[in-house]
Each structure stands twice: as structure tokens, then as C-alpha cells.
Amino acid sequence: MRYKAKLPLYTFLTNSSLDLIYSTMPSLVSPVQRFDCASRIPAAVFDILRANAARANVILPHAEKVFGMQKFTGKFSNEQLWLVYSRPGTSIIQFVLSCTEGQIGTYPIFIVPTVPLRELTPELLELSMKAFCDALLKEPGFRKQRVYSIFSVDVVAKAFAGAWERLTEINRIEAPYYDATFTMCSKDTLVYTSPPPPDGLDLEMRPAMEKDAQDVALLCQEFAETSPPFSLSLEKASEEADLLIKNHQVWVLEITTNGESEIASIVAVTRKSSGIAAITKVYTPENWRRKFRCAERLVRRVCRELLKTHEQVVLYVGVGNPAAKVYDRVGFQGLTEGSPAVGGVEHWLEIGFDQAKVDLGHW
Known part of the structure; x- marks a missing residue:
């Protein structure tokens, strides 16, 4: 006798009926979805990340890169994981978490809220961060030692850290x-000109070359x-430098005096999506600091180049770091004391x- 399959119950339910079921039995439906393959991340998740591309700069560019690698090469890594938290009973995405790795090492846990900060109530933060922690701990083969830090908007980072501490001890x-302060610069805010050099x-x-x-x-x-x-051995630093140069991700400011040339500042740009580019490293060695505004000149030059193809350049700067004044002079917003909210x-x-x-x- 051939078995005649019955249509599942949900085919007879209206959307309103489903919402009622979800709202009355939330424990039966997890608000967290997991994806260990970027090419299987739903379009809706990429759409919400792109709609929040500036804030999502820590997740979106890497996810897009891995998506391309997995789709076209078929190569997969067991160190790439994304979790998506949606409002229970709905498809409204509220947070995206990544637990991923780069070529130098594993990244922190990154969490991007995809709702306005004013909606991050204590109740939502407690529920969502506990759900994320539970999902990580239930992940097959996951080691709690993998979570060495969490990086996110302050209230999210504190909520996750508290939940993780309670669950893992x-x-x-x-x-x-x-x-850090997260800030941005656009064509409208960029100060295009630098003081003339002495x-x-x-x-x-210029972009760094192999000789550098x-x-x-x-x-x-x-x-x-x-x-x-997050210190680096010289061997690891050399590996990072080679990758930055090979991938055209680092610029240098070179000063020549008396026929001798020296790199006086570097700027790295390692995260890009369609509209956003993130400056991820700015460094001037001690002997060139407070001379000729080296970092300011190079950051401005790099921003001018990036803004030809991107809507915004973003970066993080430590609270109290004197470099904030440098970025303010370039055109990054909200960095001066007493400045209006941006x-x-x-x-x-x-x-x-x-x-x-x-x-x-390392990141």
C-alpha cells in the first residue's frame, strides 16, 4: 500500500494564526538561527547588514568575502559561524553575531545590533545575549575557550559578557x-587640504609595495x-605585512631626507563593503610623531582615495586617545568635546x- 502523505498543519494556517502560535509557545521556536556556511546565509540577513553597513563593518565585509570563496571555490572552514537573533515569533532580525577567523588568527565575537540603540532595552539584551550564549555552547565541537573577547556597542558587549560569565564561569x-568611539567621514565632512609641508x-x-x-x-x-x-612576534607581523601589501590594503607615508628614505606612517584599510570602507590601523613610530602631521596627512590622503568609490570611511578610536584630534581635523565626526550628537x-x-x-x- 502506498503511503499518502498528509499535508503539514502549517499549510492550513494563516499568518495571523502562526503569529499567535509563536507568541503563545515561544519556547518551541528558537529565535536564533545558525549558519556555518556564508553561502547559505539568507539574503534577508545580508540585506539587513547592508542596511546597517557602517555599524556592520566588523561582520559584513568578512561574510561577503567568505561567501565568495565558498561559492566559487567550494572550500569551507570549520571556524566560520554566524548566529542571527530575530524577535521571537517574527522574522524581524535584531542582532547578528559572528564567530570567525582571519588569516592571522581568530577574531573576537562581534555582535551587530540591527535596530536603533533606543530599542535595546534591558529585557531585550538579557534575552538575546543569553540566547546567543546558549547557542554557542550547544554548537557541536565548540570550545568555550574560543571566546576570548566580545566587541560591540557598549550595552551589547556588557550584556553578552555578563551572560557568558554566568553560563561558563x-x-x-x-x-x-x-x-572606543566609532566615527565616520564622508565627502561632505572631509577636510580635503593639508598644510603645505616644510x-x-x-x-x-602611496600604497605600500613589496620593497616596503x-x-x-x-x-x-x-x-x-x-x-x-594582542602582541605579534616579528614572524607574525611579517606575515601580516605581506598580506596587507599583497591585498593592497596598506598605505605608507615615506619621507626622504639627505637621500635617506624612511616610512613615517602607515594606514591599513582591511574591511570594505559596497558603501563603507574601514580604516583598521593607523600607526606613526615615536620618532616621527608630532612632526609634519604625518598621520593626519596620510589618513586624509587615504580618505580622499576611498571616498571616490565609497560613501563613508569609518574607524574606531580609543576614548582619550590624542589621535582623535587628528581624525577630527581630517573630518571624522563627533570627536571633539562638547560637539553636538552625530x-x-x-x-x-x-x-x-x-x-x-x-x-x-588576533584582529
């Missing part, structure tokens, strides 16, 4: 690794030393966990 570190100074700003690899590596290593605990300028935190109980990565 791995204590958070009280002082944040990174206490007479006789030969100053060149050793110098760029040393500056990458020095930069990492300013961001504990939409999109946000306070972000990277909160670390007990280093004796986690495996540090």
Missing part, C-alpha cells in the same frame, strides 16, 4: 581591552604592542575574558 576582565621636505604618500615589507612589518609589530594583549557615532567596547582560561586570537 569564565570571568570577564574588568578593564576593557578597547574603549620647504625641502620630500614627502610621498620589512618596514611595514616592524610598524605592525610596534602597533600591536600598543594593543595588549547620528551613527557610537561607544563600543571590547571586553576580554580571563586569559588563563581562553585562547587568544
Whole structure:
């Protein structure tokens, strides 16, 4: 006898009926979706990330890159995972989490809220962050030591860190690794001109080339030393410099005096989506600081180039970091004390966990 399949119950339900079921039995439907393959992330998730592209700069460019690699090469990594939290009983996406890795090491947990900050109530934060933590801990083969830090908007980072600490008994570190302002620059705010260089100074700003690899590596290593605990060996710094140069992601400002040339500043741009480019590293060695406005000149030059093809350039700058004045002079918004509130300028935190109980990565 042939079995005649019955139509599932949901084929007879209206949308309103489904909403009623979801609202009355929320425990039966998880608000968290998981994706360990970028090419299977639904279009709706990419759409919401692109609608929040500036804030999503820590997730979207990498997801798009991995999407392309997985779709066209068929190569997959077991270290790429995305979680999506939707309002229970609806398809309204409220948060996207990534637990991924780059070529130098594993990234922190990144979480991007896709709703206005005013909607991040204590209740929503508690429910969503606990759901994320539960989902990570239930992930097959997942090790809790993988979560060495969380980077997100301040209230989200604090909520996740609290939930993770309670569920894993791995204590958070009280002082944040990174206490930063997220800011942006556009064609409308960019200050296009720099002061003229001193007479006789030969100053060149350009993309780094292979011949610069050793110098760029040393500056990458020095930069990492300013961001504990994410130091780099010279070998790892050389690997990073080679990747930055190969991928056309780093610019240099070279100064020549008396026939001797030296790189006086570097700017790296490692995250790009269709409308947003993120400056991810700016470093000037001690002997060139407070001379000739090296970082300011190079950041401005890089922004001019990026804004030819992108709507905004974004970056993070540490609270209290004197570099904020440099970025303000270039045209980044909301960095001066007492300046009016600017939409999109946000306070972000990277909160670390007990280093004796986690495996540090690098970003």
C-alpha cells in the first residue's frame, strides 16, 4: 500500500494564526538561527547588514568575502559561524553575531545590533545575549575557550559578557581591552587640504609595495604592542605585512631626507563593503610623531582615495586617545568635546575574558 502523505498543519494556517502560535509557545521556536556556511546565509540577513553597513563593518565585509570563496571555490572552514537573533515569533532580525577567523588568527565575537540603540532595552539584551550564549555552547565541537573577547556597542558587549560569565564561569576582565568611539567621514565632512609641508621636505604618500615589507612589518609589530594583549612576534607581523601589501590594503607615508628614505606612517584599510570602507590601523613610530602631521596627512590622503568609490570611511578610536584630534581635523565626526550628537557615532567596547582560561586570537 502506498503511503499518502498528509499535508503539514502549517499549510492550513494563516499568518495571523502562526503569529499567535509563536507568541503563545515561544519556547518551541528558537529565535536564533545558525549558519556555518556564508553561502547559505539568507539574503534577508545580508540585506539587513547592508542596511546597517557602517555599524556592520566588523561582520559584513568578512561574510561577503567568505561567501565568495565558498561559492566559487567550494572550500569551507570549520571556524566560520554566524548566529542571527530575530524577535521571537517574527522574522524581524535584531542582532547578528559572528564567530570567525582571519588569516592571522581568530577574531573576537562581534555582535551587530540591527535596530536603533533606543530599542535595546534591558529585557531585550538579557534575552538575546543569553540566547546567543546558549547557542554557542550547544554548537557541536565548540570550545568555550574560543571566546576570548566580545566587541560591540557598549550595552551589547556588557550584556553578552555578563551572560557568558554566568553560563561558563569564565570571568570577564574588568578593564576593557578597547574603549572606543566609532566615527565616520564622508565627502561632505572631509577636510580635503593639508598644510603645505616644510620647504625641502620630500614627502610621498602611496600604497605600500613589496620593497616596503620589512618596514611595514616592524610598524605592525610596534602597533600591536600598543594593543595588549594582542602582541605579534616579528614572524607574525611579517606575515601580516605581506598580506596587507599583497591585498593592497596598506598605505605608507615615506619621507626622504639627505637621500635617506624612511616610512613615517602607515594606514591599513582591511574591511570594505559596497558603501563603507574601514580604516583598521593607523600607526606613526615615536620618532616621527608630532612632526609634519604625518598621520593626519596620510589618513586624509587615504580618505580622499576611498571616498571616490565609497560613501563613508569609518574607524574606531580609543576614548582619550590624542589621535582623535587628528581624525577630527581630517573630518571624522563627533570627536571633539562638547560637539553636538552625530547620528551613527557610537561607544563600543571590547571586553576580554580571563586569559588563563581562553585562547587568544588576533584582529
